[in-house]
Amino acid sequence: MLINELAKATGLSKDSIRHYQEMGLLEVEQQAAGSRTYNQYPDVNLGRIEIIKSGKSMGFTLKEISAHINAYFSGHLTADEQIKIFENKLIGVNAKIEELKESRSYIKHKLALLKSGAGC
Numbered sequence: 553m554l555i556n557e558l559a560k561a562t563g564l565s566k567d568s569i570r571h572y573q574e575m576g577l578l579e580v581e582q583q584a585a586g587s588r589t590y591n592q593y594p595d596v597n598l599g600r601i602e603i604i605k606s607g608k609s610m611g612f613t614l615k616e617i618s619a620h621i622n623a624y625f626s627g628h629l630t631a632d633e634q635i636k637i638f639e640n641k642l643i644g645v646n647a648k649i650e651e652l653k654e655s656r657s658y659i660k661h662k663l664a665l666l667k668s669g670a671g672c
Contacts (some may be wrong), residue, residue: 557592562601567595573619577604600625611645 559566572578573591579601581592600621607617620637623629 553593553595555591555593555632558597561598564601572601572604574615575614577614577618577621596625610642610649 553561555566555569558564559568562569564572569578571578577598579594581594582588583590583592593630603621604614604617608614620629
């Protein structure tokens with residue numbers, strides 16, 4: 553399918569698709585049409601984009617996703633390797649949650665001081 557069709561099917565912008573392509577996240581085939589060459593995106597990219605979206609929603613960066621997506625789709629990413637990836641991400645998410653809790657506590661404290669007239 554052409555980039556317009558892939559964008560429509562996935563809800564992504566053409567710029568996002570091009571960016572994912574540049575990062576090696578998508579499979580692309582070149583197709584000549586007269587003097588022009590077009591990128592054809594095989595249907596496998598629909599699944600790849602779902603994995604990318606899912607990974608991003610879990611907090612994985614595109615760089616992290618690109619490090620593993622080809623191994624995943626080729627069947628070379630073992631269950632143990634996947635477990636390790638998700639365990640490491642969970643550690644990072646838990647650390648981020650603790651940081652956010654500290655930020656929330658500090659903000660609540662500052663608000664209480666300001667509302668009481670005590671100032672900063």
